[in-house]
Amino acid sequence: MPAETPSGVQRIGSARLTARLTIEKVTKVFSDHPEQALPLLAAGASKDRVHSEVGAVVALNGISLSVPAGAVYMIMGLSGSGKSTLARCVNRLIEPTAGRILLDGEDVLAASPQRLRELRRTRMSMVFQHFALLPHKSVVENVAFGLKLRGTPAAERRRKAEEFLAIVGLEQWAGYRPSSLSGGMRQRVGLARAFSTQPKVLLLDEPFAQIDALTRGVIQDELVRMWTASRNTVFMVTHDVDEAILLSDRIALMTSGPEARLAEIVDVKIPRPRTRAELIDDPEYLRLRAHILHFLMEVGRRAPVQDDIAASTGRRATLRG
Secondary structure (H helix, E strand, C coil): CEECCCCCCCEEEEEEEEEEEEEEEEEECCCCCHHHHHHHHHHCCCCHHHHHHHHEEEEEEEEEEEEECCEEEEECCCCCCCCHHHHHCCCCCCCCCCCEEEECEEEEHHCHHHHHHHHHHHCCCECCCCCCCCCCEEEEEEHHHHHHHHCCHHHHHHHHHHHHHHHHHHHHHCCCCCHHHCCCCCHHHHHHHHCCCCEEEEEECCCCCCCCCCHHHHHHHHHHHHHHHCEEEEEEEEECHHHHHHHHEEEEEEECCCCCCCCEECCCCCCCCCCCHHHCCHHHHHHHHHHHHHHHHHHHHHHHHHHHHHHHHHHHHHCCC
16 A cells, blocks of 8 residues: 555655545445445445345445545456446545545535536546537537636637647547547547646546557557646546556556445556556566456456456557557
8 A cells, every 4th residue: 555644645656746636435325215324334234234134235335545646546446346436426426425535625525516516617527438529519619618618718718629639639620520530539539628628637437448459559648648748637447457557656456346345556666658568578567467467356256257357358469559
């Protein structure tokens, strides 16, 4: 575990970093009366006992972690481990049942509806697996949409939208509708839209899962370029081992759900910039990869989740690109 002090100052290697996002004992219970499960969980009841006694499904149980400002932080686990649920708890697309989520010390869960809308407009952005573009708007209008919600003047938001489209190599597609773009291009539009608002925290929920391996590598590189220029805090969900090591400073490993728990936090100490060609023979990369795969195998012994492990293992070949 990385060292942390009571003041929230952490270390990654020799660097001292202040926490941007703090998740404290977050629990999510799916039920019409989720509060009935909390005393049982506090007493150490298993998910099966909670389900049998009150009919509730425990998705997350007591998750705590701290994301340093400017870091790329990965949440990793097999299907059903609660990764996406946790990411959506951060911006309250899913309401946690218990716990606290602090953004620069402000409790997001205590925010009023008006304040929550303001936080989503100005402090947090999210990129989903399935693009979530507005089909009736042009590409440049999609990128500018968050700036429009923020009240940015039309000329300025157009300029910023075109700037970020250029970063992802899509400036010539500015006037087209999303239906004219490939899946990889649409996801690049989503990244441009997210970065254009310069959020304090960028939430990425398996944003490359629907994209072929070669296109995934190109967009990963674009993500790194935008992060290097902005130093936004990135909180990203993945089940791809190679992607996690390539992109992140720290990886949180979660057990399989229901009742997912945080099992381990791994620091990625490989110096930046990182390239796939260099990583493939890097001893630290090989050590981390073996360690994470062993963890996934241990927590994913049921046959249905072995496909995730095999897919992640097979994607190692993409690092040679």
